Structures are given as structure tokens and as C-alpha cells.
Amino acid sequence: MDMILxxxxxxxxxxxxxxxxxxxxxxxxxxxxxxxTFFSLFFGISVGTVVALTEFPGRRLVVSLINTGMxxxxxxxxxxxxxxxxxxxxxxxxxxxYTPTAMIIAQSLIAAPIVTGxxxxxxxxxxxxxxxxxxxxxxxxxxxxxxxxxxxxxxxxAAVMAGFGGVISEVGxxxxxxxxxxxxxxxxxxxxxxxxxxxxxxxxxxxxxILLLLAFIINAVLTQVxxxxxxx
Amino acid sequence: MTTDAPILSVSDLFVKRGxxxxxxxxxxxxxxxxxxGLIGPNxxxxxxxxxxxxxxxxxxxxxxxxxxxxxxTRRETFAYRRRxxxxxxxxxxxxxxVYANVASGLDIRHLDRQEIGERVTRRLDQxxxxxxxxxxxxxxxxxxAQRTSLARAFAIDPEIVFLDEPFSSLDPPTREGLLEDLHRxxxxxGTTAVMATHDRLxxxxxxxxxxxxxxxxxxxxxxADTIIHHPTDEFVASFVGMETILTGRVSGCGVGTIRVDLGxxxxxxxxxxxxxxxxxxxxxxxxxxxxxPAAREETSARNLFPARVxxxxxxxxxxRVLLDCGFPLTAYVTSQSISDLNLREGxxxxxxFKATAVHVIRHEK
Numbered sequence: 001m002d003m004i005l006x007x008x009x010x011x012x013x014x015x016x017x018x019x020x021x022x023x024x025x026x027x028x029x030x031x032x033x034x035x036x037t038f039f040s041l042f043f044g045i046s047v048g049t050v051v052a053l054t055e056f057p058g059r060r061l062v063v064s065l066i067n068t069g070m071x072x073x074x075x076x077x078x079x080x081x082x083x084x085x086x087x088x089x090x091x092x093x094x095x096x097x098y099t100p101t102a103m104i105i106a107q108s109l110i111a112a113p114i115v116t117g118x119x120x121x122x123x124x125x126x127x128x129x130x131x132x133x134x135x136x137x138x139x140x141x142x143x144x145x146x147x148x149x150x151x152x153x154x155x156x157x158a159a160v161m162a163g164f165g166g167v168i169s170e171v172g173x174x175x176x177x178x179x180x181x182x183x184x185x186x187x188x189x190x191x192x193x194x195x196x197x198x199x200x201x202x203x204x205x206x207x208x209x210i211l212l213l214l215a216f217i218i219n220a221v222l223t224q225v226x227x228x229x230x231x232x
Numbered sequence: 233m234t235t236d237a238p239i240l241s242v243s244d245l246f247v248k249r250g251x252x253x254x255x256x257x258x259x260x261x262x263x264x265x266x267x268x269g270l271i272g273p274n275x276x277x278x279x280x281x282x283x284x285x286x287x288x289x290x291x292x293x294x295x296x297x298x299x300x301x302x303x304x305t306r307r308e309t310f311a312y313r314r315r316x317x318x319x320x321x322x323x324x325x326x327x328x329x330v331y332a333n334v335a336s337g338l339d340i341r342h343l344d345r346q347e348i349g350e351r352v353t354r355r356l357d358q359x360x361x362x363x364x365x366x367x368x369x370x371x372x373x374x375x376x377a378q379r380t381s382l383a384r385a386f387a388i389d390p391e392i393v394f395l396d397e398p399f400s401s402l403d404p405p406t407r408e409g410l411l412e413d414l415h416r417x418x419x420x421x422g423t424t425a426v427m428a429t430h431d432r433l434x435x436x437x438x439x440x441x442x443x444x445x446x447x448x449x450x451x452x453x454x455x456a457d458t459i460i461h462h463p464t465d466e467f468v469a470s471f472v473g474m475e476t477i478l479t480g481r482v483s484g485c486g487v488g489t490i491r492v493d494l495g496x497x498x499x500x501x502x503x504x505x506x507x508x509x510x511x512x513x514x515x516x517x518x519x520x521x522x523x524x525p526a527a528r529e530e531t532s533a534r535n536l537f538p539a540r541v542x543x544x545x546x547x548x549x550x551x552r553v554l555l556d557c558g559f560p561l562t563a564y565v566t567s568q569s570i571s572d573l574n575l576r577e578g579x580x581x582x583x584x585f586k587a588t589a590v591h592v593i594r595h596e597k
Contacts, residue, residue, distance in 0.1 A: 127322060127324060129320050129322065129324055130324050132283065132288045132318070132320075133318065133320060133324040135288060135313060136286060136288060136313060136316070136317060136318035136394075137317070137336060137337040137340055137384070137388070138313055138314040138337055138340050138341055138388065139340045140310065143340055147326070147336075150326075150327075151326060151327055153327075154327075228370075230327065230370070231323075231325040231326070231327050231368070231369035231370045231372070231377070
């Protein structure tokens with residue numbers, strides 16, 4: 001019990017004094033996961049919107065693949081990226097394994113299906129006649145898509161949050177493709193795993209606390225989004 | 233404002249959904265400035281016709297002429313859509329303010345701020361929602377939302393406005409107010425309108441012409457009055473409120489009147505038909521009056537039948553009385569009359585209706 005209390009005290013101290021190492025790790029986490037989320041948004045919103053708005057053979061298969069991808073285990077994503085970036089792998093010449101870039105790639109792979117799936121659902125749940133209404137107002141295709149995305153902006157924000165939440169908290173892929181190199185590719189989750197292993201509970205707790213805080217913020221925003229109502 | 237030149241005419245319009253034909257229309261045209269009501273039960277194809285006329289759904293075939301010009305290619309369709317407006321049953325507002333909603337069609341056309349401001353303000357005023365201009369569309373009542381949707385449609389100064397059951401989900405007083413305003417604005421602006429509705433009275437109040445639809449086809453089209461009072465077939469007759477429809481054979485002809493043998497009695501009707509011809513006689517329940525069996529009061533009604541009350545159904549302000557005169561007959565009676573005549577199920581009465589109250593449909597086709 002003493003150990004936990006002592007750990008909490010230490011963690012609190014590390015946080016309020018803005019301990020450089022803890023802050024560095026946090027900043028790198030935000031940077032990597034933020035960049036990965038940003039890339040997955042481009043992919044996810046465009047693919048999600050296209051799949052939501054068009055009819056083509058095999059559409060059902062594509063939708064179920066996206067939904068399956070939403071549950072892609074981070075270690076599998078890590079494994080795939082590792083194989084590709086391995087020295088003898090197809091993209092080995094890039095020599096980016098065990099770099100933040102590799103982590104961004106792996107995290108984008110994890111976040112993309114999440115963002116795609118939620119974008120698809122949020123465009124699809126707009127009223128069926130809304131598309132016709134927008135066209136009837138004189139919009140061209142591009143204007144229509146833009147208005148639909150604007151109308152779905154709140155659920156799309158949920159997509160951003162879910163994507164970011166998914167990658168900031170994953171550890172499997174980051175440790176596999178980033179290598180947990182101190183000051184270079186060490187992020188909140190990989191550091192927590194390591195410090196716990198070493199018995200440095202106070203640092204592990206401080207890092208865990210920051211992760212919890214991020215999770216709380218994300219959920220607060222999501223809840224806010226879900227409570228809003230659509231206009232008539 | 234109505235002129236004879238059609239603003240929109242279609243021919244050989246055919247639409248399928250899921251491989252099933254849902255609309256088959258040999259010809260249809262709308263004159264500039266008129267309001268056309270599309271009536272028919274749910275699933276008759278009113279919405280489909282409206283969307284097809286607005287070029288918003290794919291058509292199997294069909295030629296659409298707008299001001300005599302073919303609307304067919306993607307470019308033509310787009311240009312056409314910029315000159316019309318559609319209002320749906322659901323207001324389908326955007327998640328922004330009332331003002332921005334009404335402005336949306338003009339924004340899409342990239343008009344300058346000042347002009348948008350002027351035109352939006354005019355429409356907000358016209359539809360009585362200027363005080364709501366900064367309100368979020370999420371916080372509107374059903375009526376306010378539909379007014380916003382209408383203002384948005386009219387803001388672009390459409391040449392034709394297509395209305396798909398715009399009042400169906402509103403409560404009666406709200407609907408009443410909006411119906412009146414829409415009627416006034418249509419007349420003020422001279423906008424051509426096509427409105428689908430399943431409410432014949434709503435259509436009657438707004439439209440000069442009506443088209444009755446069933447199973448994807450227009451079964452009768454003509455001046456609203458003609459549709460209501462001179463339906464050409466049984467389906468239209470019952471849809472426009474002629475609840476009693478009797479089959480009989482013409483037994484005699486007078487001057488402008490005929491006698492029809494129903495097998496269980498004879499009635500007199502105004503109309504033309506040959507003796508021996510099979511006809512249908514349609515009677516509106518509001519044109520049937522009831523009196524006590526013993527009463528020998530003078531009545532100008534040519535048709536007088538002893539009847540037995542089969543059933544009395546309260547309909548709010550009045551009652552529907554189903555009678556057995558040897559043939560079935562329906563009458564609408566006020567609550568006052570129910571008690572005056574001491575009407576109850578099984579009681580005997582006399583049913584009367586004028587020869588002019590009988591609409592005759594000739595059966596030769």
C-alpha cells in the first residue's frame with residue numbers, strides 16, 4: 001500500500017514540476033499519434049464518403065473489410081509494417097524501421113480503418129433525401145459532398161477522436177516498429193511498459209495518469225457530440 | 233398568371249425501382265403559373281413522379297422538355313435543377329442557423345453577400361420567420377422548420393417548385409396557417425408549383441388542376457373541380473370522397489335525367505346515358521339527409537328511401553351513418569341531428585338525396 005501511495009506522490013511531483021523526460025515522452029506521443037491521425041483522416045474521410053455515396057459491385061465486401069479493419073490488433077499492424085520495412089523486406093531500402101516515421105506508418109494503418117468506418121457510418125446516417133435536397137438546391141457533385149461532410153461534422157469529429165484514442169493508447173505496434181529508443185522513439189505506452197518492468201512505478205504511474213487524462217478528454221468530447229441533436 | 237404554353241412537359245416517362253416499374257406516364261404537362269396537385273394513396277407514385285419531374289432520379293426512359301428545351305445530358309440536368317426547387321415532407325434543414333439555411337441555395341450559386349442578404353430577408357419576412365433568423369435549425373418547431381425549408385426553396389426564385397407532401401407531418405392548426413401562406417406566396421410570386429399530397433382537400437385548396445394517381449399511373453387529370461365532382465372512375469370517385477358507389481342499369485331517360493335500376497330499388501340522377509347501359513352511381517355522404525320515417529315534410533329530393541341504421545361512427549364534429557336501404561348508403565350527420573332523430577343502430581329512418589347529388593359514371597369502357 002505504501003508503495004502505491006509513494007508512487008502516486010512521486011507521479012504527482014513529476015507532473016507538476018514538468019519533468020523534462022516525462023514531458024518529452026508525452027510530446028513525442030502527441031506528435032506521432034497526431035500525425036498518424038491526420039493522415040488517416042485524409043484516407044478515411046475520402047474513402048468513407050465515396051463508399052457511402054456510391055453503388056458498386058462488391059460494396060458489401062468492402063464495407064465488411066473496413067469494419068474488420070476497425071478491430072485490427074495493433075500487434076498485427078506492427079507485424080505487417082515490420083515485415084515491409086525489414087532490411088530484406090520490400091521497403092527495406094528506406095531504412096526507416098525503428099524510427100518515429102515507422103511508428104507513424106503503423107499507427108496510420110491502425111487508425112485508417114477506424115476513421116473510414118466511422119466516416120462511412122456518419123455519412124450514411126444522414127437522412128436519405130438530404131442528398132436529393134442538396135442537389136435540388138442547385139449544388140454540383142463536389143458542393144454536395146462538401147455540404148454532406150459539413151452536415152456530418154460532429155460524427156466525423158467522433159471519427160477523429162476514436163482514431164486518435166486508438167493509436168495514442170496502443171503499445172504493440174509502437175514497440176515493434178519504434179523500438180522504444182530513449183529520447184527518439186519512446187512514447188507514453190512503450191515507456192510505461194518499460195518502467196513497469198524495471199519497477200519504477202512512480203514514473204509508470206505518472207505516464208499512465210497522462211494517458212488517462214487524454215482518454216478522459218477524448219471521451220468528454222465524444223459524449224458532447226453524441227448528446228447533440230440533428231435539426232429537423 | 234396562367235398561360236397556355238407549358239413550362240414543363242414530359243412524354244413516355246418510365247421509372248423502375250429494383251426492377252419493378254413504379255411510374256409509367258405517357259404524357260404530362262404543366263402550364264406556367266399554375267399549381268398542379270398530385271393526389272393518390274400512399275405508394276401510388278406521387279413522390280416518384282415529383283422526383284422524376286425534378287430530374288432527381290434516374291428514369292428508364294422519358295423525354296422532359298423545360299420551356300420547350302430537352303433536359304437530358306448531365307449539363308442540361310444541372311442547369312435545369314438550378315431553376316427549380318424541391319421541398320420534401322421532412323424539412324431537411326442544415327445544422328446551422330435559419331438564416332444560413334435560407335441562404336444555402338444562393339451560397340451554392342455564389343451570389344454576392346449583399347444580394348443574398350436582401351433576398352433571404354425578403355423570404356424570411358414573407359414566411360413570417362424573420363424573428364427566428366439567428367436561431368439554430370435544431371431548435372425549431374415542426375412548423376417553423378417547414379417554413380424555413382419553404383423559404384429556402386423560394387429564396388432562389390425558382391421557376392417551378394415541387395412540393396412532396398410538405399404539410400403531412402404538421403398538426404392541423406400549423407398546417408392551416410402554412411397552407412394559407414403558401415397559397416398567397418404562390419399567387420404573389422406567380423411560381424409554378426406541383427404538389428403531391430394524399431389529402432384531397434389540401435390539393436383542392438391550392439391547385440387549379442389535379443392529377444389522381446394509382447399504381448404509378450395517372451388515372452385522371454383535369455381542373456380540380458372536375459376531379460372532385462366528376463370523377464371518371466370508381467377509384468377516383470372513392471378517393472375524392474364519394475363513399476357510396478352503386479352499380480345499376482339505366483331503366484329510363486328523361487330530359488337530362490336518368491332512372492337507374494339498382495335491382496333493389498330505383499334512383500333518379502342527373503346525367504346522360506342510354507337505356508340498358510350499366511352505370512355506377514356515386515353519392516357523397518354530405519349530400520344525404522336523414523329524416524324521421526313518419527315525416528311527410530316537403531323535400532325537393534327526388535330520391536327518398538326507407539332505411540335502417542346499420543352503424544354510427546363518430547368522426548369528431550359529425551358522425552358517419554351507414555344505412556341499409558336495400559343497398560348500402562353512407563350519410564354524414566351532425567351530433568345535433570343524431571339526438572333530434574334519435575338515431576341508433578337498428579332504428580328506421582328515411583334517407584333523401586337530390587338527383588343532382590348522384591354522379592353517374594358510364595361503364596362502357
